[in-house]
Amino acid sequence: MDDCLFCGIVARKVPATIVHETERTVAFRDINPVAPVHVLVVPRAHVTNAATVGPEHAEDLAEMVVAARQVAEAEGIGTEARGYRLVFNVGRDSANSVPHLHLHVIGGRQMSWPPG
């Protein structure tokens, strides 16, 4: 999608620190990290958000979750002793700001629940 920020990162037109890639996904560091590890996993194909996901996106979604685990392992937080949080934001109440599906991989510090 021409005017989509994360499509621009996938296409290497917008700079980002890419840390992991698979056939269907790209993972890069969040520009405004909320924790020592904060990586976004996105599908290469444009999908607006989790509320627009359908059965046709099943392979993208599965590969995103696998990629998130691989990122967590590479960052040293994919262990039972550590751990991480996976987040999809949808809509205004969640503070979703970029309309290209992205899975936040957040970790490297103790987190609380519920989120703020």
Ligand code: DGP
């Ligand atoms: P969300 O609130 O779920 O839509 O999160 C969007 C995230 O995207 C937010 O944590 C900041 C990040 N972000 C926004 N613009 C850029 C950018 O140009 N580059 C990178 N690497 N991250 C970005």
